[in-house]
Amino acid sequence: MARYRSIEEILAEEDDLGLLNVTLRPRAARTPERERDAQLVEKVNEFFERSGRVPNPEAEDHDEMRLGVIWKRLADNGPAEDLADVDRNSLLSGGPLALTAAPPPPDRDWREEPDEREIPASLDDIFDDDELDVSEALTTIRHVTPAEDRLVPDHKAEFYPCHDFDRFREMFERTQAALESGEREVRPINFNEEVRVDEGSLFIRKGLLTYVAEKAEMTARAGKRDHRLRIIFSNGMESDPLLSSFRKALADDPTARAIHRHGLGAMDPDWEADRIDLTGTVYVVRSKSKDPAIAAVSGILLKIGVTTQEVRRRIADARDDPTFLLAPVELVATYDLVNLSWRKVEGLLHRFFDAARPRDLWITDRFDRKVYPREWFYVLPEHVSRAVQAIRDGNLHELEYDPQSQTIRKKAGAQP
Template identity: 55%
Template sequence: MPRYRSLEDIFDEEDEFGLLDVKPRASGAAPPDALNAEIVAEVNTFYETQGRLPNGNSHDLEEMKLGTIWQSICNSPTDAMISADRNKLLGYGHAILPSQGGEALSDEPSEVARDWREDPLEDEIPQSLEDIFDEDDEELPEAAVALRHVTPAAEREQPAHRADMFPCRDFDLFEQGFLDMQERLDSGERTVSPIEDRQELRINEGDYFIHRGLLAYVAEKTELSRRGGKPDHRLRLVFSNGMENDPLMSSLRKALAADKTARYVHRPGIGPLDPDWQADALELTGTIYVARSKSDRPEVKEVRNILHKIGVTSQNVKRRVADARNDPTFLLADVEIVATYDLKNLSRMKIEDLLHRFFDSARPANLTITDRFGKKVHPREWFYILPEHVREAVQLIQSGTLHLYQYDPSSQRITRK
């Protein structure tokens, strides 16, 4: 490598890579005055679309850049800037330029919309409550004073069903059971355990609980339905103070978990197969009811007169169907009770199972309902039958001869085997 002694020696060498070939900058760039006029035009466009000036402190990057440049040039307007200021945002009342021989520009700025982010002016700050209440509300936009998408209180529908406490009409059937259970608890014959917060508590007919300081008895567990994709039942819950209510099984679980004093009373025996396990369950009689759906779903509406639900309940029938519109077992619609039959000295659960098996051939094969969680439910208590068919079947049960007959769906008649 040659050793250079001076800069002249370096510059005298051939510039093999063109490092010293410096090209002058092109002179086609716009002058600052034209650039400022373009900024003024952009600000006017922003003002026409947004109704305000761009804010230099905005979170939007483009608005922040435009607002910052505007603040730096708006106090030194030029003829080109004023020509581009079609909304007179630079604060001049006239658009005629002095260079054109016209009228001199006014030094009084026109009124310009202020940004809501800016601090209020001194005279805009109220000094007392009287100043606030004396404000005229007529200039407020309707959206600021009018309520939208809110149902008036008078028009709000009350829920069709609430699991409130009400007097138990047949408390005499349960009273002795409460007295006997209290004696067993006092003597230590029956034990209790606390209910954990996240415990998946299994609830069956005949179960006893201690809830809110009272003994509670699960007298009835109705047809299986699904809430949120999970199996659920409506319960009949009788309390030792002579009251009852009918919560959902899921609601009872939540209430027991929230009650720190709640206890589950252990049943006798070692499990459901043990005869002693059913010692607390009562053979309650009840009412057979036949319900017709009021659903507007096309697949239900067109067969409404021949599609009926057969149910058996130990509680008041009207109370049982009060929450039909929220119950998938009732096709998520209100129902009309078209017939009821009282049971006498007959097991409610056995009669319901017997009727459902007797009319099994008339059960719709593809009857499904989608609950509000998008889950498909297949109600199994609905049949293509008429109320008189149920009446005839009940008469055969009372006479003890139902086993000699069968239901023929083709002829829609009950025939002898």
């Protein structure tokens, strides 16, 4: 390899690879601010070549309006020699093309107040506009109770005299004595607290001892589980709010208290000693729903329930209750119970007719959620009557319901 004694000897060699052929870029003739102006002029010239006019600062299109405002500020300064190389249409110099291509002014600026005659008077005026294309799904309301029905509700929780208060009087007296002696304790209820409410729960609300006597079958409202309660007060009145409403009333009452026993809580064998096995009424109802799938079988589709309330009050708000298929119901029959726990009787009846429970029965609530009621059965009123009589006689365990033949028969091996 050749050795070089100086840089001159290296540069004197032939440059076969062209390493020394360097082209220097000319120094920028504009400042960064002026370079941005040049880019603006370039954009305006491109806009002019597309549309035949300069951008309008009053345009309804936001991009054109923005470009027009910036361009107007630059053009007001007059011609600029250092931008002439990018102003190929002579727009800055006020050439004839720029003057003749200016758009006519709009009839009215979009920023101005609208004419009163153009302001719609109602939603119907908006949706009737031929230029407005709105999907029917956005304007058609489904699963919503009409306003006239909401103004006069069939049922709401009220205070009314308790018809069987004698069943609860002694329990209230024992509770009051236990509170005074310290055998029972109270706990404040925090605001927005979701209180646990079970049958037999005791509270203090508005200065009154408050007892949860009944917690009816589960329903679903607004996608959440809910129950209809029967609440007894120590002044001889009662009410039937929803569980969610009762919880809210407790949380909103600064004087509300929950009453507890001393001990191990739910593990204590005496924890549910306050629960009273109330005698209730078996009720049988038929749906008056207009849903074709339900109306077609309304003759044999019956709801079997048991309640300690007056039956008329229990079914009063049926059309707003998913448990009743969100429709009014017809009362078919009632059967009074004597010295029998309503909760146990309801469980016996539902298990007895379980084979006749429709597995595919569901409804859609107002939030388009599926609800599967569990208290409806494909039976006839006489089947329910015979089952209730068997409970009274104490031999329901010897019988079974055959959904194929729709008959109640003796179980195989049962004593005749």
